[in-house]
Amino acid sequence: MSLPPAPPPGGDEPTGPYAPGSAPSGPYPAGPYPAGPYPAGSYPAGSFSTMPSAAPPGYAAYGERPPATTYSGMAIAGFVLALVGILPCFWVWFQVPGLLGVIFSLIGLGATKERMRKGHGLAVAGLVIGIVSLVITVAFTAFIYSTDDCDTSGLTFDCSFDSNN
Amino acid sequence: MSSQGSETAASSAGLQAAVGLLSDVTTDTPDYGDAHCFLAVVLGRFLPTPDVDQALDQGAICLANDPTGLTSQLVGPLMDELRGGTAVTSGG
Secondary structure: OOOOOOOOOOOOOOOOOOOHHHOOOOOOOOOOOOOOOOOOOOOOOOOOOOOOOOOOOOOOOOOOOOOOOOEOHHHHHHHHHHHHHHOOOOOHHHHHHHHHHHHHHHHHHHHOOOOOOEOHHHHHHHHHHHHHHHHHHHHHHHHHHHOOOEEEEOOEEEEOOOOOO | OHHHHHHHHHHHHHHHHHHHHHHHHHHHOOOOHHHHHHHHHHHHHHOOOOOHHHHHHHHHHHHHOOOOHHHHHHHHHHHHHHHOOOOOOOOO
């Protein structure tokens, strides 16, 4: 008959992953647990994840699309040109940048469609602003050239509305 | 690659033309506040290298012209960012 092995010195404290000092959080009071061998806060935030990743850090896993990092220049240019176009939307010649804004935004929309580059919202905004400014300009120009109250010469006009009529 | 290069050149040219036209509008009609606001936003946010000084100048003129609430919400935070040196660059 043999005796069981003697417990290790230090009493009956358990060892392993559930040792008192390794409790991460929970409804346990903050007791006089000994500090672990690793200092708190020595790791950068976000360097751990709960799910293991098959891809090394900085690379997208197989089958995943890498995140877009740069803006589409076409989307930016289209948005800014459309902004220029809507400023004085009653100047006919000023609709050239508005029209260019629509074209650039359409190209930018295609470039950002698959989320390969950022700026999808800019492209949509540029497209909407450009189309709105074009519609307003066309309507206003049609009104100017159709009414008898406006004297048009070339691309300039001079209107004198009679309030009595 | 060449199509991407030409696309970049075209977008850069378009952006420069737009900035030039906005500058012309602010010069021709200095009391037109929205033009100053738009130019400030473009100079501070959409250029590959933001022109901080010009953007701050145009933003100050914009805010001095008492813009609408939406525009002031657009320009005010941008001015704070530019003064703090944390301009958002758009990159390529």
